[in-house]
């Protein structure tokens with residue numbers, strides 16, 4: 001019997017997805033410090049046929065030399081792949097797959113949660129009770145911002161942006177405006193109660209809530225900067241469940257402190273797991289530790305999707321979710 005392909009997971013996965021992998025591959029799981037250290041990466045690309053990284057991995061340049069290395073495929077556990085150097089992978093002949101679709105609902109749910117949490121003081125209210133600070137109901141205590149009927153602005157109208165529009169339009173009667181690099185079919189947009197505007201600044205100035213759903217990295221780094229915060233209403237909120245580097249965190253802190261922006265709900269940060277030291281001090285933001293896809297079923301589905309891509313690769317079949325860029 002031919003030896004099974006050797007696969008390394010750079011971090012532990014949900015059990016069911018690991019079990020599926022183990023039926024077809026010889027699987028090892030890195031259980032040392034995270035992210036997986038460079039020295040371990042350099043050994044791993046000589047020892048494993050496939051490596052399954054995640055968003056936290058810092059992948060050394062040598063990992064992309066597929067012609068010389070044993071590792072020919074990176075099966076990314078996640079839809080975003082801005083931590084993978086696609087140019088180097090293409091040049092070195094390393095195939096890359098990702099996990100689109102399965103985390104759309106979980107991530108949009110989280111974005112809605114952050115929007116409500118920051119606008120209605122849900123996190124702050126929870127903290128007040130836990131800290132013994134609640135003095136009882138009164139008509140002016142902890143007044144938040146009304147969400148139903150407010151205008152939602154979406155930056156990036158892909159799967160997750162559309163799922164956010166759907167939830168907010170049909171759930172909260174919110175008019176939705178959006179910015180997307182390419183033109184979206186107006187009929188599709190209309191079915192979600194959404195309208196594509198000419199420029200990003202048009203969206204920013206119209207919205208009461210701005211939710212980011214574009215990829216990180218490349219030209220999107222600091223897409224939300226000091227000028228863009230000035231373009232938003234001072235009463236508006238920023239929600240980010242996409243990637244931390246889309247937001248200039250220092251400029252955001254300034255906007256939140258100076259009253260240029262009413263608040264922010266953040267699930268992702270520029271330099272994870274480091275968070276700008278001022279953010280936790282601000283009461284007008286809600287902070288989550290990159291939980292967008294963090295449900296048991298979603299993370300299992302992500303692992304199963306990596307598995308199906310590796311299986312196709314080792315069977316010589318087209319990858320269901322090849323990253324082509």
Ligand code: DGY
Pocket residue numbers: 054055077078079080081103242292293
């Ligand atoms: C994704 O899938 O991109 C999530 O952010 C986790 O990496």
